[in-house]
Amino acid sequence: MMTKQQFINQIAAEKANQLPIVNGDEWRNKFHLMAPIGWINDPNGLCYFKGLYHVFYQYSPLDAKGGLKFWGHYTSPDMVNWTEHEVALFPDIASDVDGVYSGSALVHNDEMYLFYTGNVKHKGDHDYILTGREQNVIMVKSTDGFNFSEKQILLTNEDYPKNMGLHVRDPKVWEEDGIFYMVLGARSVDDKGYVLLYKSTNLTDWELVSVPAGGLDDMGYMWECPDTFKLDGKDIFMFSPQGMDAKGLKYHNVYQSGYAVGSFDENKQILSLGAFDELDRGFDFYAPQTFKNHDGRIIMYGWAGVPDAVEHINPTIEKGWQHCLTLPRELILKGEKLYQVPVEELKVLRKHETIIKEINLAQSQVFELFENNTYELNLDFTNVTTFELDFREDCQLTFKDGIFTLSLGESGYGRDYRRVEIKAISNVRIYSDNSILEVYLNEGAEVFTSRIYNKRLDKTLTLSGTGDVTLTKWSL
The missing domain is CATH 2.60.120.560 (Exo-inulinase; domain 1)
Structure with a gap:
């Protein structure tokens, strides 16, 4: 296992070699967020904190094809002009040694809390679905958004329901009526997608509330990147199911991303959901995440890519980089349908x-x-x-x-x-x-x-x- 400083040195050397090539590529985008080198995928830790927008993201600086995952980091005062920062989170402890996977941010009591999945894959003859994997929920916090505390392990495999396999990840945390809640995406031992719901009074000690939704025959074997928020008094549940079959003109990407309008019951035991609808009909959209802005808007970023889409080639790999994020979109609910509108701030471009x-x-x-x-x-x-x-x-x-x-x-x-x-x-x-x-x-x-x-x-x-x-x- 490498130390944080060893990673810093290795990434610095890679950037020195790759940046002249990457920055000279005519396919580099002008107003979409990209990693400086290497690979970018899921947007993570989205928040507005002390006058700045923070976008963290899944980052593989050492492999443009997607290797060991870190969290990259951008900030902006306006969602238009962005500043790149050094890597925020490194896979530098035993509980995240095989990757700092996706997660979210919570701003509370003038501090930023980041929650993510620490990935561990044991050596040996494993399928990494039912054996050989650890998925640990880990938290760090910060008073300035740039310097982070020691990592604190909140949940491990032992804390998940026994009928779940070893794919449990992507914590999204929010506060409601003085209680903190966390949803995790999960894959059951019989290959059904689920969402798990936990609660806490102190952000450190978490207990399972329920398995409020999932287990549907036609909704895939894994629900990644769960996200829930309220619009017009309704609970919107957003997630990325893997393993859905195409139906007519729908669901033609290898994995989907979408939402359903619904409601939790009084005790949050059941999340009743309406029909699932795709968020984006294009070839390159996955793992969206939202945050509530300081002015009340729900804003979403997505990854402009899809994992395992082997038939889609990205020729920029040859230049040492791959993928980008979508533009920030405000979400508006009209009836039971989400509308996505590029944020007003982009008009200054x-x-x-x-x-x-x-x-x-x-x-x-x-x-x-x-x-x-x-x-x-x-x-x-x-x-x-x-x-x-x-x-x-x-x-x-x-x-x-x-x-x-x-x-x-x-x-x-x-x-x-x-x-x-x-x-x-x-x-x-x-x-x-x-x-x-x-x-x-x-x-x-x-x-x-x-x-x-x-x-x-x-x-x-x-x-x-x-x-x-x-x-x-x-x-x-």
Whole structure:
């Protein structure tokens, strides 16, 4: 087992070698958070603390293909201008020796508490599902958000229900009516996904309350990254189930991320949930996490990637880096549906506005709009029943017969198309960065997030269909 200082020295040497190559890559994004080198996945420890937004993240600085996990760290005063910091958490004790896995933050009594899963894999002939693995809930705290206390082990395998296997992880902690609660995602011994609920009065001693939801035949074998929060008085349960089968146009990624609207009973023994709905219909979205902002908004980040998506290639590995996070999105509940809207703060990125009003789509029209691949594009449609947008070489957005389709050609590197049923489309909002697209339909009713790797700059946008559209474009 390496010490913290040994890791610091090793990472510093790796950065000295890799940063010139990584920073010279044309696919590095301009306004999406990435790891400085290596691999990034789950957003962790999201919070607003003492005037700064903190985004921690799963980080493999020594392996762009994803190896030993640390927690990387960014801060920002406004969710726009970010400062990279040194690694926050290292796998430097026996209880997290094989990785600092995902977790959350809680701000309480002017201190930041971080909770995460310490991963341990024993040597030997193990399947690491029922044998050979430790999943330890660990806590550290900080008075400034940068210097952390000694690690405190809160829960171990012995504290989980006996019908659970050894995949129990990803603590999300919150306070409610003076009691602290924690949810953990779990996989049972008979391969069903569950959520576990614990409570505490002091953030140190935790007891099992219930196994309030899970065990469904069609909802996968593991529920990762559980998250629960309230909107309009309703309990929203967000999670990432592994092992769901595709149904029609739904669930076509190897693993899913979604939510259900529901409610806990009075004693928090049962979490009654409505229908599960995907959060994002694109190729690259997983492990979302939320936090409640100081102004009351629920804000979510996601990982712009999916684990084990072997058919999706990321050519940036050759340059020493892989993946990024999504933009921060405010969550708004309308009825039983979550809408996702890029946070208002991002509007300060806009420069050089171009507006083209009332474009008739009856005849195909080509506009030369783009001087690079970093822009925001907003399209407001009137009386449109079909349309086709072609841009970024071979990216195509189409709407026909109540189906919206995102298609990626060779630039998708194995990503072909994703679809969603939608009755009508009045608005499409696109955030384009050098190697990612975020497409929002009807003010965030549906979202598609996908990586894209263009080999040349395509300056044009081609439009056709029925009805009219007003187009607004900003350089970012």
